[in-house]
Amino acid sequence: MKSVFKRPLLFFPLFFIVLQALTAQTSGGVSADGRSLLWEIKGKSLSKPSYLYGTIHLIGKSDFFITEATEKAFGETQRVAFEIDLEEMGDFSTLMPLLMQSFMKNDTTLSDLLLPEEYSAVKAHFGKLGLPMFLLDRIKPMFLTALDPRLWRPGEAEEETVSYEIEFLRMAQEADKPIDGLETAAFQMSMFDSIPYRVQARMLVDMVKGNPEEAGNQEFQQMVELYKNQDIEGMQGMLGADKEIAAFENLLLVNRNRKWIPIMEKMMSEKPTFFAVGAGHLGGPQGVVQLLRDSGYSLTPLK
Template sequence: MQKFCYSLFLTLLAIGAWAQPASSAKYAPTAEENALLWEISGKDLQQPSYLYGTIHMIGKEDFFLTDATKQGLEKAQQIAFEIDMEDMMDFTKLMPLMMKAFMANDTTLSDLLTEEDYALVKEHFEAVGLPLMFLERIKPMFLSALGGEDMFNMGSGEESQVVSYEMELMQMAQQRKLPIEGLETAEFQMSMFDSIPYTVQAQMLVESIKSGDTGDGQFAQMVELYKNQDLQGMQAMMADEASGIGGYEDLLLVRRNRNWIPVMGKMMVLKPTFFAVGAGHLGGDEGVVALLREAGYVVKPLK
């Protein structure tokens, strides 16, 4: 149960892990502006706020926070994630969300896949200790997260070698007793899954398993780009991986970015805020950096 909850939590975060194509629009970050941390000032702000791009999972040995990031968090009077992280740690609030992880109308995975693809998926999940008979009715996009070995080991206590930036930042905020907010609700994020047909989700699951042989290398490459704060490189790599989501980029990323800007504006006026969202949301002409600049804020990179 606990591992399923961690998987649900990370699946919701991963919704926005795909980046839009790089752009030369005047508000988009340039190659010289590669950074994970950004200072937001100007317009109607009395004090600056900060925007930080996370990678949702990373090995303990690769986890880092720059001095500038720690200082930004120290200056903040509240922290905001894509969703309220404290809610995601409350099992009583997670239970209704977990029920929404199941497909409607008694649809099962075997209804959506060929015999060959079903056998592939079955073998994959059994290899990580998850008999498929218990997962038949779970939406394929959740299975994509649940089936990853690193994801499955998340939250296993001292044995876990994988950490979450969101979890680490939340704990730092809790130590300072900072208010913790969300830019959108988990219910809203869950609703986006239902906008993607089960058949499309099932094919995405199959493709993710088939590409699993190269997954470790791709993840290592992404981590290196992240450690180098290479926003452009990460954006290009995530855009490459986004080919599997077809015409759903606008739903999963662009519209969400635009929805966040007025929410961020209201938070920043009230008190200096440290925003932590997936790095895939930052770059491009429809990324959060560009949209904040378009809205009249001064947004500059900090390293």
């Protein structure tokens, strides 16, 4: 269970974007081994190529990198598309309805989902963080899981973290490129309701009783190393090996990947687009790279 909290960093940005709203260079060229975070998209009457980039939503500053090939590809495109339109997240009128979606339905509370001793453990845990339970009791457990600061800096609590999405957003705004999204923030928030509250509560209890800094640090570092090595198939393998993730793979990955393809096709037909999505979406037979190839496009890994 320990690993489920690290892996959403590969594919689920609302774990950090809503919360944030509130409070090694290499030369360009074709990747010989097929390992890459950056993929050139050509074919099917596209007049100019578009590009697909796999992100990790938060990473230590010392591990953060953007290659020259990525900067070049970014500069050649005329639009940047994320999983969601990040500019909307700065709009208070958009943010407030999303925050309302963080509450469980039907007046469900954590005390309804947990044993008394489990509830006491959760209460004590968030009390140490200065968060009283009367503020948290109706919030969806997976959202509470994301509140734990240990999950974002395992083993390196003092290291500053960096977001690829926020960096690409800054670059797009500086270049005056239009921003778009492949799905709505409301849809991403709705996925909290697709995972049963009791399952979410079990994940929360396991997080509270465990020690993400120690138990998950080795696996988190493994994921970061795979990311730095641009091994999207290795990252996909980590996702598939996790029983908790596998149980909801269609919801979190496969169905979303399939829905994105026609949206990406439309965007690419209009203007060259730089797509930045979680790296967990790229690899595997149902990943975005293969689905685009199945749709008739030619994808080339670049480094």
